[in-house]
Amino acid sequence: MKAAKAILLALTLVLACARAQAPRPSRPPPADAQLVTFRAADGAELRGYFFLPAGRGPGPFPAVLWNHGSERFPGWQPELAAFYTANGFAFFIPHRRGQGQSSAAGPYIVDQQPSKLAVFATGASAGRKIIALHEEANHDVEAALAWLKARPDIDPGRIVMSGVSFGGIQTLLAAEKGLGVRAFAAFAPGAMSWRWVTGLDARLEAAVQHAQAPVLIVQAQNDYNLAPSQTLGPLLEKTGQGRAVVFPAFGTTEQEGHGGFACRAAGTAVWGATVLAFFSGAVGQ
Numbered sequence: 001m002k003a004a005k006a007i008l009l010a011l012t013l014v015l016a017c018a019r020a021q022a023p024r025p026s027r028p029p030p031a032d033a034q035l036v037t038f039r040a041a042d043g044a045e046l047r048g049y050f051f052l053p054a055g056r057g058p059g060p061f062p063a064v065l066w067n068h069g070s071e072r073f074p075g076w077q078p079e080l081a082a083f084y085t086a087n088g089f090a091f092f093i094p095h096r097r098g099q100g101q102s103s104a105a106g107p108y109i110v111d112q113q114p115s116k117l118a119v120f121a122t123g124a125s126a127g128r129k130i131i132a133l134h135e136e137a138n139h140d141v142e143a144a145l146a147w148l149k150a151r152p153d154i155d156p157g158r159i160v161m162s163g164v165s166f167g168g169i170q171t172l173l174a175a176e177k178g179l180g181v182r183a184f185a186a187f188a189p190g191a192m193s194w195r196w197v198t199g200l201d202a203r204l205e206a207a208v209q210h211a212q213a214p215v216l217i218v219q220a221q222n223d224y225n226l227a228p229s230q231t232l233g234p235l236l237e238k239t240g241q242g243r244a245v246v247f248p249a250f251g252t253t254e255q256e257g258h259g260g261f262a263c264r265a266a267g268t269a270v271w272g273a274t275v276l277a278f279f280s281g282a283v284g285q
Helices: 002-019 078-086 100-105 116-122 124-150 166-177 200-209 227-239 254-263 265-283
Strands: 034-039 045-051 061-067 090-095 154-164 184-187 215-220 242-247
Touching: 034 124, 045 078, 045 100, 045 124, 061 124, 061 166, 061 265, 078 090, 078 265, 090 100, 090 124, 116 124, 124 154, 124 166, 124 200, 154 166, 154 254, 154 265, 166 184, 166 200, 184 265, 200 227, 215 227, 215 254, 215 265, 227 242, 242 265, 254 265
Parallel strands: 061 090, 061 154, 154 184, 184 215, 215 242
Antiparallel strands: 034 045, 045 090
């Protein structure tokens, strides 16, 4: 009984962290952040922020499509945008339905997930529902990619994809499909959900085993769970499609080692050279 209570308490704490809401951005986006609109396959109107490299002519440019995490208000990730545009890449952060600028397009994915008690009590059933929500959200990623490819200032043959946490999951699901993307870098894919969402590990294992382009898994040592790197990295090495890289601890908390590491300028100073070399090699940059 004590063990069951301890497990339930731990589960409650972890899922509470997963559902913690990032505040609505208090500052306006920078002048180079273009708020753009694109259509999902079902006709829903979605939005996101798009950045072009400054002072490099009209293009066409290689591009990074960034998949945000579970936060309700993903914002525009100016530090990531600054890093990639300074290195010659356009940067696009589409907001999936129910989040940020696409909030009106549908329900928020975290609100659709089973309750903490249901996850604990039903296991596989709750896991299947959560995985299905991620699969559905991936259709919005496909729509964002189609919009990006159609832009005259983007080279459709030199697009790469990245993302963190929920967005890392989206990145690996897209890697399985290929979609004409040249390379995929997934930061902490499912690190907060790995222990608790039954079947998520198997689903992501299948995704990397069938990846259609090179994949890099990236984490900091103090992320919530290093199982994504420890499990998926060897599978990628076996297929010859990629690897996992675990960097030293970033900051002092698990959250800093999770989202902060992936999105802050101080994080790009750590992983930037590795990821940039990976992407640049894929697009011939």
